Structure formats: structure tokens, C-alpha cells
Amino acid sequence: MEHEETYLLMMDALDGELAEDGRIKLEAHLRACPPCLQEWQAIMVVHTLLQTTPALSPAVDFAQRTFARLPNRRVRIWTMAAIYALLLLGGVLPILLGVWLAFVLGPVLSEPTILSSISQSIGHALQVMGTVVAALLAGLGEMIVQQPAIVGWLLVLLGIISIWGGVSRQLIFQPAPQQIS
Amino acid sequence: MNEEQVWLDEARQGDKAAFGKLIEAYQTPVYNLAYRMLNNAGEAEEAAQEAFIRAYTRLDSYDPAHKFSTWMLSITSNYCIDIIRKRRALLLSIDEPLPPHPALMSDNSKGPEAQVVMNEQQEMVQALLSELPEDYRETVVLRYWYDLSYEEIAEMMDTTVSAIKSRLFRARRLLAEVGQANGLVTMNDSMVLTAVS
Numbered sequence: 001m002e003h004e005e006t007y008l009l010m011m012d013a014l015d016g017e018l019a020e021d022g023r024i025k026l027e028a029h030l031r032a033c034p035p036c037l038q039e040w041q042a043i044m045v046v047h048t049l050l051q052t053t054p055a056l057s058p059a060v061d062f063a064q065r066t067f068a069r070l071p072n073r074r075v076r077i078w079t080m081a082a083i084y085a086l087l088l089l090g091g092v093l094p095i096l097l098g099v100w101l102a103f104v105l106g107p108v109l110s111e112p113t114i115l116s117s118i119s120q121s122i123g124h125a126l127q128v129m130g131t132v133v134a135a136l137l138a139g140l141g142e143m144i145v146q147q148p149a150i151v152g153w154l155l156v157l158l159g160i161i162s163i164w165g166g167v168s169r170q171l172i173f174q175p176a177p178q179q180i181s
Numbered sequence: 182m183n184e185e186q187v188w189l190d191e192a193r194q195g196d197k198a199a200f201g202k203l204i205e206a207y208q209t210p211v212y213n214l215a216y217r218m219l220n221n222a223g224e225a226e227e228a229a230q231e232a233f234i235r236a237y238t239r240l241d242s243y244d245p246a247h248k249f250s251t252w253m254l255s256i257t258s259n260y261c262i263d264i265i266r267k268r269r270a271l272l273l274s275i276d277e278p279l280p281p282h283p284a285l286m287s288d289n290s291k292g293p294e295a296q297v298v299m300n301e302q303q304e305m306v307q308a309l310l311s312e313l314p315e316d317y318r319e320t321v322v323l324r325y326w327y328d329l330s331y332e333e334i335a336e337m338m339d340t341t342v343s344a345i346k347s348r349l350f351r352a353r354r355l356l357a358e359v360g361q362a363n364g365l366v367t368m369n370d371s372m373v374l375t376a377v378s
């Protein structure tokens with residue numbers, strides 16, 4: 001018998017799943033093969049050692065200290081629900097408004113004279129918007145070049161806002177420790 | 182409905198105290214797994230706490246078709262594996278010898294002499310486990326302390342039953358080799374541990 005087959009038998013034996021004929025085979029091989037016998041004994045020692053080693057328990061106050069660190073699920077659930085509701089409203093309202101406008105204004109706007117005047121005024125509006133955006137960008141560029149201090153202050157303000165955002169989130173999600181009742 | 186399911190339902194509705202009962206019930210298995218994996222009492226406690234916090238915040242994703250214990254253990258072992266990888270990334274030594282934990286012994290029925298022997302046994306086990314790569318270590322720990330089937334371990338570690346079987350056998354051979362090299366022997370049929378320094 002090959003050593004590899006012996007290993008499979010050893011594995012079954014450790015799992016307590018070795019059938020009678022397997023046991024006879026394994027014993028026969030172990031009697032005839034000193035290296036396998038030595039390895040089997042070493043494996044059995046480790047196996048027994050692991051089997052008889054009890055689990056380790058944490059410190060006595062572990063459960064209490066862990067409990068104190070739990071976040072507040074109820075507050076979190078309500079906060080998440082509110083955020084989802086707002087997001088949903090934010091997404092649905094404009095669509096409802098659009099549909100309503102289409103129904104009310106649709107018949108009036110579909111007349112040809114009105115259509116052409118609408119396209120004209122859209123063109124004008126786009127032109128005006130383009131000019132305004134270009135002017136804003138030019139102004140912003142100039143400000144960055146000439147007044148870096150102002151830009152710096154804006155960055156500092158952003159930093160302060162994000163830090164306070166983090167702090168308030170901590171306050172919401174990690175309330176003061178409580179004791180197990 | 183058993184007690185555990187009641188606690189789980191209440192915890193899912195935001196009842197912290199109900200989850201506190203689950204912490205009390207599972208603190209030893211979770212801590213033991215973390216300690217076996219990390220071989221450090223402080224890190225094990227931190228990891229066990231973090232595992233409970235993660236379980237609590239992710240209770241919605243727990244599938245009641247599975248055992249809660251298995252779910253809890255897999256959160257713990259995943260977290261421990263993360264820590265081991267980070268530790269390696271920080272180039273810290275994993276094999277650094279650590280002092281035994283004061284709460285090492287949970288069995289108080291034995292006398293002081295028995296406790297000393299048990300401490301040596303725990304140290305020997307930790308020394309052996311620390312020789313294994315972390316996926317082998319996880320397999321061995323789950324098999325020996327949690328009595329999980331190959332199927333359950335394979336599902337937890339996201340692999341096949343045959344992979345777990347071969348991993349476990351290779352781990353046992355490796356442990357036997359290290360054990361022999363460290364003078365771990367049997368005498369007179371009953372097991373005697375001798376660590377030859």
C-alpha cells in the first residue's frame with residue numbers, strides 16, 4: 001500500500017470514520033512501515049493535545065464592556081429611514097411636477113407659433129447663461145491667482161464643516177455607554 | 182421558538198439588552214477563536230468586541246436559515262484574518278512570544294497543580310498554532326474547538342469540502358512535525374507532555 005493511501009486512512013481514523021477493512025489495512029501498513037508509524041504517533045499526540053485543550057474564556061467583565069460599546073441601532077434605523085424618505089421625496093417630487101406641467105401646458109404649447117417663440121427664447125436663455133458662466137469662471141480664475149488667502153480660508157472652512165459633521169455623526173451613532181439591565 | 186431566536190428578533194428591532202444576552206452566551210467561543218487566531222490576549226479581546234459590534238450593526242444581513250453561532254464565528258475569523266494581514270503589512274513579527282493570559286483557565290474544579298499543567302498545555306497549543314499559516318490555523322481551530330462539520334467550515338471559509346480536508350490533514354502533519362521537533366511525545370499510553378527546551 002502506498003503512503004498516500006495511508007494518509008487518507010489516517011484522516012478517516014482521526015475523523016472517526018474508518019471502516020473495519022480500512023482499520024485492518026492501516027494497522028498492517030503501520031506495522032510494516034516505521035516512518036508511517038512514527039508520523040502517525042506524532043499526529044495522534046497533536047490530535048489528542050488539541051482535543052483535550054479547553055476553550056479560553058475572556059475577562060469577567062468582557063460582556064459588560066462590549067455591551068457598553070454597542071452603537072444605538074434604534075437611532076440609526078430612524079436616521080436611515082429619514083434619510084431614505086428625503087432622498088425618495090427628492091427624486092419623486094421633480095418627476096411628479098414634470099408630469100403635471102406636461103399635462104397642463106402640453107396642449108397650449110403644441111401650437112406652431114408658440115413652439116417657434118419657445119425655441120427662440122431657449123436660444124436666448126442659453127446665450128445669456130453661457131456669458132454668465134464664462135464671466136464667473138474668469139472671475140474665479142482671477143481670484144485664485146490674485147487672492148490665494150481667500151481660497152485658503154474657504155478650504156479651512158470646508159475642513160471645519162467636515163470635522164463637525166464627523167463629530168455630530170459620532171454623537172448620533174455612539175451614545176453614552178449604558179449598563180446591561 | 183427558542184430563547185436565542187427571541188433575543189435575535191428583539192435585537193433586530195433595536196433592543197440592545199437582547200443582544201447583550203447573545204454577547205453573554207457567545208463571549209467564550211468568540212474570544213477563544215480570536216485568541217487562537219491572534220495569539221495575544223489584548224488583540225483577542227479587541228477583536229472579539231469588534232466582532233460583536235459588527236454583528237450587531239449587520240443584524241439585518243443575518244440569514245436565520247443559518248446557525249447564529251456559525252455566522253458570529255465567521256465574522257470573528259474574517260476580522261482576525263484582516264488583523265493578521267494588516268499586522269504582516271506593518272512588518273511586525275507574528276511569532277513574538279506573548280505572556281499567557283490571566284483568564285487562561287476556565288476550569289476551576291482542578292487543583293493548582295492541574296492548572297499549571299493546563300497552562301503549559303495552552304502555551305504548547307498556542308506555540309503549535311502559531312507555526313501554521315492563518316488559513317490552516319483557522320481550519321484547525323474551527324474543527325477542534327467548534328465541532329463544525331467539513332461542510333460548515335467550507336461554507337464559512339468560502340471553499341470546497343475537499344480543500345478543507347486536505348488543508349486539515351496538511352495542518353495536522355505540519356503540527357506533528359513541529360511537535361516532534363519540540364519534544365512533544367507520548368509515554369505509557371496516557372499522554373504526557375514534555376517540552377524539551
Ligand SMILES: [Zn+2]
Pocket residue numbers: 002003006029033035036037
Ligand atoms: Zn508508509
